[in-house]
Amino acid sequence: MDFKLSILKTTILIHCPDQAGIISVTTNFIHQHKGNIIYLDQHVDKETNVFFMRLDSDFEGSSFPTEKFKDEFQRELADRYNMQWSMHEAGVKPKMALFVSKYNHCLYDLLSRFNSSELEVDIPFIISNHPDLKPIADQFNIPYYHIPVTKDTKAEAEAKQLELLKEYEVDFIVLARYMQIVSPKIISNFPNRIINIHHSFLPAFAGAKPYHAAFKRGVKIIGATSHYVTEELDAGPIIEQDVTTVTHAHSIKDFIAKGRDLEKIVLSRAVKLHILRKTMVYNNKTVIFS
Amino acid sequence: MDFKLSILKTTILIHCPDQAGIISVTTNFIHQHKGNIIYLDQHVDKETNVFFMRLDSDFEGSSFPTEKFKDEFQRELADRYNMQWSMHEAGVKPKMALFVSKYNHCLYDLLSRFNSSELEVDIPFIISNHPDLKPIADQFNIPYYHIPVTKDTKAEAEAKQLELLKEYEVDFIVLARYMQIVSPKIISNFPNRIINIHHSFLPAFAGAKPYHAAFKRGVKIIGATSHYVTEELDAGPIIEQDVTTVTHAHSIKDFIAKGRDLEKIVLSRAVKLHILRKTMVYNNKTVIFS
Amino acid sequence: MDFKLSILKTTILIHCPDQAGIISVTTNFIHQHKGNIIYLDQHVDKETNVFFMRLDSDFEGSSFPTEKFKDEFQRELADRYNMQWSMHEAGVKPKMALFVSKYNHCLYDLLSRFNSSELEVDIPFIISNHPDLKPIADQFNIPYYHIPVTKDTKAEAEAKQLELLKEYEVDFIVLARYMQIVSPKIISNFPNRIINIHHSFLPAFAGAKPYHAAFKRGVKIIGATSHYVTEELDAGPIIEQDVTTVTHAHSIKDFIAKGRDLEKIVLSRAVKLHILRKTMVYNNKTVIFS
Amino acid sequence: MDFKLSILKTTILIHCPDQAGIISVTTNFIHQHKGNIIYLDQHVDKETNVFFMRLDSDFEGSSFPTEKFKDEFQRELADRYNMQWSMHEAGVKPKMALFVSKYNHCLYDLLSRFNSSELEVDIPFIISNHPDLKPIADQFNIPYYHIPVTKDTKAEAEAKQLELLKEYEVDFIVLARYMQIVSPKIISNFPNRIINIHHSFLPAFAGAKPYHAAFKRGVKIIGATSHYVTEELDAGPIIEQDVTTVTHAHSIKDFIAKGRDLEKIVLSRAVKLHILRKTMVYNNKTVIFS
Structure with missing residues (x-):
């Protein structure tokens, strides 16, 4: 030996x-x-x-x-x-599961980095509540599980998700614009190991439709926030944030387009920090090592 | 003729x-x-x-x-x-009144710009609820009115303020970290003509002690916001915002020190935009012309 | 009629x-x-x-x-x-040709935006001096022409490029990290219609290996610049620039990784501005309309 | 004991x-x-x-x-x-000498921070080759030595400067927009202890009139750089840099005005880092501790 x-x-x-x-x-x-x-x-x-x-x-x-x-x-x-x-x-690749819905920009960004060996992980599968992004999963040869979620099937869907997460021994989950609230059961199985991207500069505009709220308030800067998911919605420990300027001339549609670029970069940065074990969580805050 | x-x-x-x-x-x-x-x-x-x-x-x-x-x-x-x-x-200088309390960074920044002819205004006087900043007013030869404000004397103090504002035919007011809520009476006399600096990236952390709140929430970016004052606290039309990054290694004291640099720059930019008539207010939002 | x-x-x-x-x-x-x-x-x-x-x-x-x-x-x-x-x-889509070499981040970024209908163009083909990125072109179903360029074959290669550009009636060219100098002949056929991304904050670190030069100089900020290609190398009218901070702790490899994110975002912004006809060139400078 | x-x-x-x-x-x-x-x-x-x-x-x-x-x-x-x-x-205040010419924005910024105890230094004196800023020195009660510099008197002026620096046991020098080249003799007496602010994003636009050069080149971002002074002009170890965006609509005068805000903030940050002993110089680069 x-x-x-x-x-x-x-x-x-x-x-x-x-x-x-x-x-x-x-x-x-x-x-x-x-x-x-x-x-x-x-x-x-x-x-x-x-x-x-x-x-x-x-x-x-x-x-x-x-x-x-x-x-x-x-x-x-x-x-x-x-x-x-x-x-x-060093050299042990964590297993990262991706949860998506219909938006593809974060998914494309993560998968193209993965394909370029920028992210040292294995991606055993992508889960979505919609079938729309399957072609992208196919492009990158990653299994895609379409698990629809309705009010009636939510519990069942989560059971299926959890089963897959266990079967593939997933280490952490990335919600790449997954438009469903993750259940406490999954959260408790992955404490500080579910990374979400929220399309606002939290804590401003938590909840749904943040770009609409930002537009209505007339802010001059919009942002995106990546955080670990906790039971309290949009209130988990913040990993990474970034912002960009907007003006009165930008429409909500412009906010959304500018925001997409923030979301994908901020989420990818947070995922990299997590993979490199540069994050520690304490007291609902993060220490991010340099 | x-x-x-x-x-x-x-x-x-x-x-x-x-x-x-x-x-x-x-x-x-x-x-x-x-x-x-x-x-x-x-x-x-x-x-x-x-x-x-x-x-x-x-x-x-x-x-x-x-x-x-x-x-x-x-x-x-x-x-x-x-x-x-x-x-x-062109060439007609508006009259700008300054309201301050104890913090001097915004006051110094505005007065040094004024002294360098960067701000094309007249400054008939500075009002403060404290005597502390009188020496700075003296440095720059600007009359300083110390009008203390307590719960009991608030109405009286405002009457005195309003009297001065009228006597000197003030066009607009800048609250350069003035730590008192301005009364509806003064606001109604200066609609969209009172400029405040709030030490957070509004609408996040409205109200008192925003740096403490930002620290507690563990944000990675802090900001400052200059806005026109309306009756609803910290909710008026936003003129200018800017942000800076912070990390877990920064204490609340560090937040405050970094924030001071934001506050003075953001406030001065807003004041300049106002002086140059580049702001229009509509629907509690601003159009900022380039 | x-x-x-x-x-x-x-x-x-x-x-x-x-x-x-x-x-x-x-x-x-x-x-x-x-x-x-x-x-x-x-x-x-x-x-x-x-x-x-x-x-x-x-x-x-x-x-x-x-x-x-x-x-x-x-x-x-x-x-x-x-x-x-x-x-x-409105509604007439310009034809955009992509030139690439071996780096895939700008290509992925442009193609994923194209696929999401964020860029209102047609992409008749991708040209590369290397075969490496063909699988990505295949992923997105876009014809890929591998035209090798050596000192001896440069003229011939350019003739082939020009032929394709004419055959497909290309309106403008995007050099998405194309590591060859484009010949005056092609430039003269596409005046102010070839968009390049340079991996530095021009005019600092023009030429080859800008990240190495930036590292050696010990700068605290690195950048990327998108510009129209003119005969003088890296000296054409600048369309868009952006920067990001670096520290002593970042290696050249880190500079390159951080730079990639800048390059793809800056190039995509420039391409969008061009497609929306928001750029005008005069005197080797650009007017960028809002 | x-x-x-x-x-x-x-x-x-x-x-x-x-x-x-x-x-x-x-x-x-x-x-x-x-x-x-x-x-x-x-x-x-x-x-x-x-x-x-x-x-x-x-x-x-x-x-x-x-x-x-x-x-x-x-x-x-x-x-x-x-x-x-x-x-x-801890608690031992270094002695900082200020060199200025005619621009007052950096001087005001440093002195107002000094007055607010933000900079833990003693300022034994201000040296200038012009009499213009004496009133500001007077405002803050700091001795002001007017030492004119012409081609003929340069050696003599430097001898006088050096004498003052020694008499007051100055620890480090800040060139707060001092428009003269500091002689090798003074530099060799203060290795890595003379802090300059250069009004460009070095190494772009080194030398005189950087805003004019930036305007001519049509850049979309301008910057300021604070560095330790070495014999090679504008080539010393960089301590701090920052940037701001500009557009085609900005004139050279606008560049200068926007630049002033950068210069004063960047210089003050560099001075603070130096005072807190957070800088180390090696190989013409700096390590900046967090």
Whole structure:
């Protein structure tokens, strides 16, 4: 058994109550296990006194098997400092499920990035409550499950969705303009692992028809917001936002067209941050590492 | 009497029900009165079918006295097409009153622009509910009226404010971080002529302490909004907005510091647009001419 | 022959030496021909004293046949005021040829917008000096001509390109990250009708490898520029630019990835402006109507 | 002697050849000296293999006198790892000299921030080659030295400047739109400690009259750049940049007016970063810590 290969490059995410010396003991631990820290970013939430850290380490030349490393980390650091932590080995692609409805711009943007190897994920399937976007799924050779959702069939549809998510061992879900409210049951199975794109600069214009509301209010800037889905609609932890200017000369249709460009870029950025494990959620807010 | 000098350069603002031929008849009218149009911008609000136009004209060489021009414009155009219109001769400086409380960044920004002749206004006085900023007024040689406002003295204070506004024939008011709600009485005397700066990206975080609310919500972008004051708090027609990015690493104090830079720039831009007569208000929204 | 249908909605673009009364006589002419002006934007270049105007008019109810309208416009206005002008009827789709090499992000972006009817054009074909992107052309059912270009075959390749451009009556060309210099011959056949995307904030970092140059210089902002192609490399009239921030922590690879998102959005915006006839070129600069 | 008070809060800046274990040994060292790291940011320049780190530590409760701490740091870490390092105690205000000419916007912006305690510096004096801005210096009660510069008197003027800089023990210089080239002699006395604001998005439009050049080129975005001054004009390490959009409708005068707002904000941000010791210079580039 070649222990040397067992862990190579890893990303470790930690959060725990803030206390003196944490950075020192953690970096020391890595050092003693022959790891070289190639990136470290840390943050202390001053309000709640919580410490967050993201560490990229290179263990080339180390001979610690992964499990032993994990055990010792848990015993020597996590237990002592009350850490929540996770370790992610480089090269393991997470499985991302896409939920869509009828709009295709976010889907096209994600799939073309996927096709260019910009997103290091597997996409086991696309789920939609409409058949419209199947041709795009076909273009990119990704299975497309049309699961209609009506008031009467909602529970049944969700059961089917959940079944697929489990069968394919999906790691996280991206709602690429999926125009249905995701049920608490699915949310509870994917805490902080469902990424939505909302077509407004939240918290302004939460809910339906944000471009219409923005137009009516006469704002000079519109935006898009990508966030993790929680039970409270449009109120989950924000991952990424961006904005663009509008004028009195723009119609609602113009708002929607300009907004599409925001939505797809903002969603793709959020998905990339999630894939790269650069997001941590705490207190309904995100820490986004650089 | 030298009619030739009576009008030279003017800005005309028009709004009326949209109807075929308005641009043609209006530009024709100017042409026939020996005016040369040097700028024309127009907009039709498709929802309400209202037409807006801003015309800069040069009457050098024309011999129409202002009053005659106005009479004929009213009779031949305004009456016929049901126009609301106003004409502003170049070189006439409007009188701008400043209301402040304790924050000085917007005041400094406006006064230093004023001192550099960037703002073509007269500033007859500064009113404040606190004495703190008097030294800045003194620096710039502008009269400073300290009118304290308490629950009990609010009516009296407003009467004093109104008296000053009338005495000095003030044209418009700028609330440069004035931390008091302006009374309906003053608003009704200055419809669409009171400019406020709100320290959030409205309609998000209306009301007090927007930076605290933005911090709590975990937004990734904060903003500032300049708008005309109406009776409904923070809900008046938006003139100008701008935003800047924030991260989890920024504290509320950082939000406030970054926000100050937004506030002063956004307010100054709005004030400039107002001075240049580039704003028209309709339906609680603004048309901002380029 | 039903004259009423001959022209309905048109866009007229005019430029000529600036002179008093032009707006008036032009709008009058439209009015007399039973046209209703639904949009007018104008600009005077103060340096060269050139007047530019863009007019959208609705001729519903008018009975002038297009040719008669054009003749009279030429005789009564263009000849008298020395106008260069063009008239474009709504609903006529221009033919857009795409030139690509190996990068697919701009191609995907344009084709997905085309597929969503966001771009009102026909795309008769894609030309590439490499075979790599043929599968994408196939995905979208657009003919793909692989025309290799080497030093020895350049002239021959261009002849083939020109032949295709003529055969399909192409109106304008989009270089969607086409990594070859377009020959003067093709440029002279498509003056101000070849749109390029350059991956820097021109005029900074013109030429090859702009991201490498930007990285070396340590800039804090990178950009992309879409411009019309002229014989001088990267020096043609700029249509659209946008930027994004970078930090010391970004590698060249990061610059390139962030840049891709800029490139595709900036190019698509420029293409849209061109299709909507919102661009006029003069003196190696553009007037971009709103 | 109460050693406990000798060092309290410090910022340590380090750069050295990258090597395994540096973060660990450094954080360990702080920990062993009873310091608590409250902020750590690090960067590795992959091209030159140089490691950079910024550490904020709290030594409350520690009993190490500053000199002893410094000695041990030097011996145990700096010598061993070949570190360049500096330590800055919180609360010590650096001395900032201002150089100006005739433009007042940057001066006003810096002085109003200084007056509001936003900039934690002392400003011993303002130097100018013109008398024009003396009234502003007077407004803020700061000594103003008018040192005219002509071709003949340049050497003499610089000698006088240098004398003042030494007499007042100035730490760094801010060129707040100072329209003279600073001599190599002054630069060599203040390496990476002279901050300039250039009124373009460098490296575009280096040299004089950048707004004129930008106007001529027809760019759609203009910018401002703050950088450390080196002997090569406008080519020093960039600290901060920002941009704003322009259109064909903007005149050179408009470019200048819009640019002023950029210049003052960008310069103030750069000055703040410098004061907070968030900048490190290497290879003619900056690392800007968050």
